[in-house]
């Protein structure tokens with residue numbers, strides 16, 4: 001197992017502290033798990049580490065890191081829609097899947113100090129797992145980040161740095177610290193281990209249902225869940241657990257839709273966009289770093305990309321809340337997008353949506 005640069009093909013050991021290749025390319029993980037087989041799932045472990053036979057987990061460090069993440073239920077919304085309740089997580093979002101596996105890797109290779117930039121859930125999650133296993137942690141957040149999220153980061157023992165200016169500038173300031181001080185960059189977009197965690201989303205669905213639904217609706221900002229889902233589907237297909245690729249429908253904000261525009265133009269790169277404020281802030285990523293990789297999966301597997309109509313997000317949030325499901329606005333956007341997809345393509349049965357962020361996380 002090693003890293004390979006997506007741009008120039010150079011390799012590096014997974015113990016490296018370099019956030020990316022010297023050429024500037026992002027790392028991919030060269031790792032081939034055994035063929036997926038429910039018989040290899042550790043039935044005595046009640047967290048996503050039950051799948052560690054298929055994860056790049058080194059040694060036993062994960063035992064000090066896990067907070068019992070994963071194992072989230074499937075709940076029926078109606079005859080056509082199943083909801084995967086990924087906000088039932090230690091820090092209330094699906095990012096715990098990625099952070100648990102990433103921080104377990106950091107612990108295994110002896111990382112003592114980490115930095116991360118995030119406007120929301122990923123920062124909360126990395127702070128929690130670093131606190132859990134004694135890794136010092138600095139989290140950079142852009143100004144305007146909700147006080148609740150900053151309080152949560154600090155409560156876990158991390159230092160929160162509020163950076164004036166945009167989300168992109170915040171990431172630049174954070175990366176400058178990585179370069180200046182040689183800290184480990186525990187970033188959900190750069191670090192390939194994060195995607196190895198998010199792929200367990202579909203392992204669980206497969207274990208729960210014994211199959212994969214025909215329509216998978218996946219939010220798409222930087223693509224941490226999206227790319228994890230692609231990895232899992234490829235593995236399940238190669239193992240013969242499924243006999244075809246289901247329809248993946250990626251969800252963007254209508255106010256920040258670089259992938260929708262790229263697909264409309266047949267482009268290999270995300271389209272330049274000027275984002276305007278949206279309630280679906282979690283998917284409002286104007287310049288997704290792994291954009292080419294994501295688009296190549298979209299074209300390879302004939303995926304659809306759909307927008308969440310802004311004027312239906314509150315309606316979707318209240319529709320869910322009235323049924324006992326209190327999710328954040330970005331997550332309600334998944335249902336708004338599903339409705340929109342049904343308006344465009346007709347009734348869409350056997351659909352899986354993710355309820356991936358909790359309602360208390362967002363305030364509008």
Ligand SMILES: Cc1ncc(COP(=O)(O)O)c(C=O)c1O
Pocket residue numbers: 093120121122219220221222223224225226282283285328330331356357
């Ligand atoms: C609740 C929620 N949904 C969806 C996303 C989108 O994830 P990604 O940007 O990795 O595609 C995020 C990211 O922060 C999120 O917090």
Ligand SMILES: [Zn+2]
Pocket residue numbers: 005006007008009010021022023024025
């Ligand atoms: Zn390179």
